[in-house]
Amino acid sequence: MRSTPSKGVSDSGIKRQKKKSVACRRCHTHKIKCSGGQPCVKCRQLGCPTECTYVNRDRQVKVHESYLEQLAAENERLREQLSQSPALSTPGSQKNQETTTSDSDRHVQNPMLGEKAWFQPYDPSAPPIYIGEAACTAFATRLRQVLSRDKKTSHMTRTQYTDDTTLMKLRSQIPQWPSLAQARLLIQVVFNQVSRVYHLVLRKSTMEELEDTYRRGNFEDPILTCKFFALFALGEVYSARTNTEMECGVPGAAFYVHAMMLIPILPERPSLAHIESLLLLSLYSYFLNRRHSAFFLVGSAMRVALTLGLHHDIPECQCNDPVDRQHRIRLWWAIYVYDRMYGSKAGWPIQLSDDDIHVEMPSTVPGPIHDEEFSDTDFLVASIDLARITGQAIEKLYSRKRHPDSFLQREQKLLIALKQWSQSLPHHIRLNQDGSLPKNVISLHLQFNQCIMLATRPILLYRLMQSREPSNEDDKDTTDASSQALKTLSDACIHAARHTHSLIVDEWINGTLPIFGYFYAHYLFSSALIMVISSQLHSENYNDFTLFETAFEILRAMSNHGNLAASEFYDNLECVQKCLNQKHGSSNRHSLSNHVDYRQSDPHLTEYARSVPVPGLVARGASVEGASGHHPPLPEPTAPGNLTDEMDFLGASMEEFLAQPDVDFGPLDPSGEPINVADAMYSWPNFSLWTA
Incomplete structure (x- = not known):
């Protein structure tokens, strides 16, 4: 039984542990009892509540010494990480730390994406221009940065386009309507070159409108004039073989400028003819290499189409003419294909989600009227499906959205969709058919190859960076699955590029390649970049x-004939060529003018690879005069009729990758550590390439 004194001691201990109140400064100075509060009772009674302040107490707290040692060690580790990270050791490190992607998110992001969007150098007199990562010119800059090991390598400013001043000079030169015979020829050229690929106008109705306009002499109607002048511009540029003597240098530019002047800026009650003109002018803008203008025009066409409800099925009772209904449907899908296609060329996001589209796919109108007005339905449906996959590639691989699945999982889904698309093609739009191929079929498969390259070339460039680092034998067992997946994707990219090169070279040899065409030059440029990486990897x-040299020569020839896009792509390849020369330490190696065999000095190649002759190249130190010609001979192109489905080339490797239920190998760098190229400057995806 406890005694009373012990209980008293316990109560005394409790009273001593009770927290004492703190007096305000004034009460403490006068040594009077303070009631607490703000202000206290005394200060309030004396009328000086503002003087009622309290002393900040800094109490001493007893902690274990081991805890203090743990805090000190953690602080030291953080300091070491800050000193070793270039992104966090610079001014504004707190902001960089917040935007840096964590290790757990590395496998989710495209390795080409930097922290921020890419802009050209800022000029106070003009706003900066956005550079999309999906653009081939942006990929060329990435490649030059890797080859030169210089992160300060900036994006090339685009100057090879028809500027506003040149077009304004054409405003005073109002073109005359061509003769009826010439007008018929120009429009037939458009039907043959464009209408097979995109539905922009009704063919029979357009020709009837043309005949009626000339018969009545109705040349003052601004809507018809705008539409026909846009058609004349495309007809001239597609049928021209050399550049004109005009100041612009691009055939059809005068028609284009006058048609642009006739378009209402903000039509309150637009018509389908207005959309037709916008799409025609948007396509022609690419021949002037004015892709921003093309983007603006197709954006306007989409908004006009939204006001007319083209993205919805119109009730049959309100539009019972099957030709008019089908024309509305196909015009909408032409806008859709333009939007996705333009985004894949320049890296812009899609303007309208698939979830907001509620219109049926194109169909065949019963009777002979279909062939008179419309192009092949199966081809158009295949083109729309491919455009949808292309838009998904932009959204899933080149956007900075948060995705629940990994980057390789998204790659797998896209390639599965592309394979299903290829296998579902009707026979008449496949490549493995006898006889010559229509141009629209070749164009469709070039876009298919471009979609494969768009999806897989970040992996190919990533592997090139990996190859420049010493291998770690300790990690070999843990990275076999990841390495095989990356190799499979890289091989897919290389195969698509070779296939594109073969198709375009075949068109060049046959004399059917459009001299002023933008898209053929773009596809050739895209494949040439892949050929460079493949030869180095x-x-x-x-x-x-x-093959790279061949593409270089074709682009130079197109540039000399006045193709502005080819001039831009040629200049980009020339800069890539200079990086290769610098890499091998001599201006003679990898030279297009001398064709010196750089393989003799490349330490990464085997003796057998160095000894095998390459057409058009001579050994370093040998006489160049003995080489066959000034330019490398064109390689024998693969006949398009012998080509098989594009996704069958990898066989078991690709099938195994596509069949895996969970393609998640963690970060693209399996070790989880940055790839230390040139003092960790290439630590993807966390280093920024946006400082031009």
């Missing part, structure tokens, strides 16, 4: 550099 692919 694999010693057995040394012949791919010859």
Whole structure:
């Protein structure tokens, strides 16, 4: 039984542990009892509530010494990480730390994406221009940064386009309507070159409108004039073989400028003819290499189409003419294809989600009227499906959205969709058919190859960066699955580029390649960049550099004839060529003018690879005079009739990758550590390439 004294001691201890109140400064100075509060009772009674302040107490707290040692060690580790990270050791490190992607998110993001969007150098007199990562010119800059090991390598400013001043000079030169015979020829050229690929106008109705306009002499109608002048512009540029003597240098520019002047800026009650003109002018803008203008025009066409409800099915009772209904449907899908296609070329996001589209797919109108007014329905449906996959590639691989699945999982889904698309093609729009191929079929498969390259070339460039680092044998067992997946995707990219190169070279040899065409030049440029990486990545692919040289020569020829887009792409390839020369330490190696065999000095190639002759190249130190010609000979193109489905080339490797239920190998760098190229400047995806 406890005694009373012990209980008293316990109560005394409790009273001593009770927290004492703190007096305000004034009460403490006068040594009077303070009631607490703000202000206290005394200060309030004396009329000086503002003087009622309290002393900040800094109490001493007893902690274990081991806890203090743990805090000190953690602080030291944080300091070491800050000193080793270039992104966090610079001014504004707190902001960089917040935007840096965590290790757990590395496998989710496209390795090409930097922290911020890419802009050209800022000029106070003009706003900066956005550079999309999906653009081939942006990829060329990425490649130059890797080859030169210089993160300060900036994006090339685009100057090879028809500027506003040149077009304004054409405003005073109002073109005359051509003769009826010439007008018929120009429009037939458009039907043959464009209408097979995109539905922009009704063919029979357009020709009837043309005949009626000339018969009545109705040349003052601004709507008809705008539409026909846009058609004349496209007809001239597609049928021209050399550049004109006009100041602009691009055939059809005078028609284009006058048609642009006739378009109402903000039509309150638009018509389908207005949309037709916008789409025609948007397409022609690419021949002037004015892709921003093309983007503006197709954006206007989409908004006009939204006001007319083209993205919805119109009730049959309100539009019972099957031709008019089908024309509305196909015009909408032409806008859709333009939007996705333009985004894939320049890296812009899609303007309208698939979830907001509620219109049926194109169909065939019963009777002979269909062939008179419309192009092949199966081809158009295949083109729309491919455009949808292309838009998904932009959204899933080149946007900074948060995705629940990994980057490789999204790659797998896209390639599965592309394979299903390829296997579902009707026979008449496949490549493995006898006889010559229509141009629209070739164009469709070029876009298919471009979609494969768009999806897989970040992996290819990533592997090129990996190859420049010493391998770690300790991680070999843990990275086999990841390495095989990356190799499979890289091989897919290389195969698509070779296939594109073969198709375009075949068109060039046959004389059917449009001299002023933008898209053929773009596809050739895109494949040439892949050929450079392939020749640097694999010693057995040394012949791919010859394909690069061939593409270089074709683009130079197109540029000399006045193709502005080809001039831009040629200049980009020339800069890539200079980086290769610098890499091998001599201006003679990898030279397009001398064709010196750089393989003799490349330490990454085997003796066998160095000894195999390459057409058009001579050994370093040998006489160039003995080489066959000034330019490399064109390689034998693969006949399009012998080509098989594009996704069958990898066989078991691709099938195994596409069949895996969970393609999640963690970060693209399996070790989880940055790839330390040139003092960790290439630590993807966290380093920024946006400082031009």
